[in-house]
């Protein structure tokens with residue numbers, strides 16, 4: 001199993017009651033059930049942890065592919081966009097959220113992170 005700490009920037013976990021966390025899990029489930037999410041080529045046979053990234057929501061990824069997306073975003077304007085409110089802010093807090101076998105990677109501004 002890959003631990004979230006292995007991914008760059010994962011520094012916190014939102015509380016289970018965080019409304020943005022709840023919304024993201026709901027959005028992921030809705031997309032998946034609507035057939036809008038496919039899987040990267042590495043997930044086929046091996047059960048294990050799957051990664052979902054809200055700003056690139058069409059694919060469930062293995063840890064390696066998830067890491068590629070994070071690194072590609074790093075340093076860009078999108079890197080500082082809040083997954084809660086959509087604003088681009090100076091400081092974003094990157095976190096992980098576990099929903100069953102899926103780990104969701106998200107970034108929130110201070111306002112959204114403190115909303116619980």
Ligand SMILES: [Zn+2]
Pocket residue numbers: 040041042043061062063064065066
């Ligand atoms: Zn992959």
Ligand SMILES: [Zn+2]
Pocket residue numbers: 082083084085086087108109110111112113
């Ligand atoms: Zn926000």
